[in-house]
Amino acid sequence: MTELERQRDEFLAMIAHELRNPMAAIQNASGLLGNPNVGAQMRERINKILGRQVKGLARLVEDLLDTARITHGKIELKTELQELGPLVETAVESARANAKAREQALELSQPPYALYVEADAERLAQVLSNLLHNASKFTPPGGAITVGVEFEEDTDTAVLSVRDTGEGIPPETLPKIFDLFMQADNTLGRVQGGLGIGLTVARRLVQMHGGTLEARSEGVGKGSEFVVRLPARRLREALPPKASKKQRAAISCQVLVVDDNADAAEMLATALQIEGHKVQIESHSVNALPAAMKMKPDAIVLDIGMPELDGYELAGRLRREPSTAGTLLIALTGYGKEGDRQRALGAEFDEHVVKPADPDTLAELIGTGVAMRRPKGKKR
Numbered sequence: 001m002t003e004l005e006r007q008r009d010e011f012l013a014m015i016a017h018e019l020r021n022p023m024a025a026i027q028n029a030s031g032l033l034g035n036p037n038v039g040a041q042m043r044e045r046i047n048k049i050l051g052r053q054v055k056g057l058a059r060l061v062e063d064l065l066d067t068a069r070i071t072h073g074k075i076e077l078k079t080e081l082q083e084l085g086p087l088v089e090t091a092v093e094s095a096r097a098n099a100k101a102r103e104q105a106l107e108l109s110q111p112p113y114a115l116y117v118e119a120d121a122e123r124l125a126q127v128l129s130n131l132l133h134n135a136s137k138f139t140p141p142g143g144a145i146t147v148g149v150e151f152e153e154d155t156d157t158a159v160l161s162v163r164d165t166g167e168g169i170p171p172e173t174l175p176k177i178f179d180l181f182m183q184a185d186n187t188l189g190r191v192q193g194g195l196g197i198g199l200t201v202a203r204r205l206v207q208m209h210g211g212t213l214e215a216r217s218e219g220v221g222k223g224s225e226f227v228v229r230l231p232a233r234r235l236r237e238a239l240p241p242k243a244s245k246k247q248r249a250a251i252s253c254q255v256l257v258v259d260d261n262a263d264a265a266e267m268l269a270t271a272l273q274i275e276g277h278k279v280q281i282e283s284h285s286v287n288a289l290p291a292a293m294k295m296k297p298d299a300i301v302l303d304i305g306m307p308e309l310d311g312y313e314l315a316g317r318l319r320r321e322p323s324t325a326g327t328l329l330i331a332l333t334g335y336g337k338e339g340d341r342q343r344a345l346g347a348e349f350d351e352h353v354v355k356p357a358d359p360d361t362l363a364e365l366i367g368t369g370v371a372m373r374r375p376k377g378k379k380r
C-alpha cells in the first residue's frame with residue numbers, strides 16, 4: 001500500500017467513525033419517538049438531542065466541504081463593515097446550550113466601546129463556533145470557557161480570545177494543531193470525536209480576513225487559549241449605540257468623486273446628494289489632488305481604472321499630502337475579485353466598493369467611516 005493509499009484509508013475510517021456516532025444517536029431517537037410509551041418530557045429531551053446531533057453533522061459536512069474549497073482557493077468572503085460585539089455575542093449564545101449540557105461555565109466580556117471589522121459575518125461566526133466547540137469538547141464537565149474581546153490601539157487590532165480550563169495541549173503538539181487532520185489524540189478509540197479539520201478551516205478563514213489565529217497552552221491539564229486578531233476600528237465619536245443604517249448614512253459629508261467616466265460620476269454624485277452628502281466631481285485624475293487640497297473633503301471616492309494616474313497611485317499621493325492624509329478613501333473598481341479588494345485595502349484605501357456601487361451601501365460606508373474618523377495618516 002502506498003503512503004497516499006494508507007492516508008486515504010485512515011481518513012475514510014475516520015469519517016465513517018465520525019458519522020456513526022451521531023447516526024446511532026439519531027437512530028435511537030427516532031426509534032424512541034415511535035414508541036407510544038414515551039412521555040412528553042422525554043420527547044422534548046429527544047428532540048433536543050436530535051437537534052444537537054444534526055447540528056454536529058451539519059458542521060462536519062460544512063467543514064469537509066470547506067476543506068476542499070479552501071485547498072482549491074474557492075472560498076470568497078462576502079465582507080461588510082460591521083460591529084464585532086453582536087457577532088461575538090450571537091456565537092457565544094449559540095454555544096451556551098452545549099456548554100450547559102456539559103456543565104461548563106461560559107462567560108463573555110466585551111469592551112464598553114464598539115469595534116468595527118470588515119468581515120463576512122457567517123464565516124466569522126463559523127470560526128468562533130469551531131473554537132467554542134473545541135473549548136467545550138476538550139474541557140471536562142465543571143470547567144470554564146471564557147471569551148474576551150479587546151482592542152489594541154497601536155495596531156488597530158481587535159483581539160478575541162477563547163480560553164478554557166481543559167486538558168490543554170502538549171508543547172510538542174502545539175505547532176501542529178492547525179495542520180489538516182491533525183489531532184493530539186487520533187486513535188479511533190479516543191473519547192472526543194472530530195476529524196481534525198476545524199482549526200485548519202478556522203485559521204484559513206481568519207487569514208482571509210487579514211487576521212491571525214494562534215494557540216497557547218501552558219501544557220497538559222493547564223487549559224488552552226485561542227487568539228484571533230483582526231484588523232478593526234474603534235468608534236471614536238459616539239454614534240447612537242444601535243445606529244440604524246439610515247442614521248449612519250444620515251451624517252452629511254463633503255465628498256469628492258474622482259472618476260474619468262462622466263456619466264458614472266454624475267450618477268454616483270446624484271445618489272450621494274440624495275443621501276444628504278455634498279458632492280464635487282473631478283474627472284481628470286491629475287487634477288484630483290489639487291481639488292482635494294482645496295475642498296478638504298471628508299471622503300474621496302476614487303475610481304481605480306483611470307488614464308494618466310490610476311486610483312492606487314492617486315491614493316498614495318493623497319496619503320502623502322498632509323491635508324488629505326487622514327481622509328477616508330474609498331476605491332471603486334469594476335472587478336469584484338477578492339484579489340482587487342485585498343489590493344485596494346492593502347494599499348492606501350479604507351474601503352473598497354465594486355461597480356456599480358449601491359448608493360445606500362456607499363452612503364453608509366461614508367457616514368460610518370467619517371464618523372469613526374481615523375487619526376490622520378494612520379495606516380490600517
Ligand SMILES: Nc1ncnc2c1ncn2[C@@H]1O[C@H](COP(=O)(O)OP(=O)(O)OP(=O)(O)O)[C@@H](O)[C@H]1O
Nearest residue numbers: 134135138168177183184194195196197198199224
Ligand atoms: N481547546 C482545546 N483544548 C485542547 N486541545 C485542543 C483544543 N482545541 C483544539 N485542540 C487540539 O487540536 C486538535 C485539532 O483541532 P480541530 O478543531 O482542528 O480538530 P477536532 O476538533 O479534533 O475535529 P473537528 O474540528 O474536525 O471536528 C484537536 O484534535 C485537539 O487535539
Ligand SMILES: [Mg+2]
Nearest residue numbers: 134194198199
Ligand atoms: Mg474542532
